[in-house]
Amino acid sequence: MLNIFKKKRKKITDNILGILTFRKSNRLDESYWNVDQKVNSVNELVEFYIYNNEDGINESQKKLILEIQKKYPELIDNLEKYLNTKIREIDSNHLNISINKDLDVHFINIPENPTELNTWELNLVEKRGFTNYEITIKNWIPIDLGISA
Structure with a gap:
């Protein structure tokens, strides 16, 4: 049976990243490309949301994804210290969180122009x-740091 409600998503294949799927904006958020990638020291594939138009991602975005894949293990200690310090500012009785033991990488946001300040976002979930x-x-x-429940 033909499903008339299912939307066919645009896909492209990158020679390094693999298959990227386009998610068109519904005006509440920006359009982005989605790709699942292996990141060093993370036990499962990580979703990358790469903000750009239907034409695909740019070389700066691709380069940043590859750098994140490589450098992520080096960032863990610094990220953990930052996270625990910020949470302690809100709740002084807070117990330390271990990124590797207590949290999963939910997704990583890559902005349309990451080269300006090499800025990106890591979303972790308990x-x-x-x-x-x-x-x-x-x-x-x-x-x-943004915290939501």
Whole structure:
């Protein structure tokens, strides 16, 4: 039976990243390309949301994804210290969170023009719970934290 409600998504194949799928904006958010990639020290594939138009991603975005894949293990300690410091500012009784033990990488946002300040966002979610932590990273240093439940 023909499904008239299913939307066919535009896909492209990149020689390094593989198959990218386009998600068109519904005006509440920006359009983006989605690709699942292996990231060093993460046990499962990580979703990358790469903000750009229907024409595809640019070389700066691709280069940043490859750098994240390579450098992610080096960032963990710094990200963990930043996360725990920021949470302690809100709740002084907070117990330390281990990124590897307590959180999963939910997705990584790549902006349309990451070359300006090498800025990207890491979204982590509790393994046992509902809290999301969104860390903005600029030049490999965490600069902002958003928390939602």
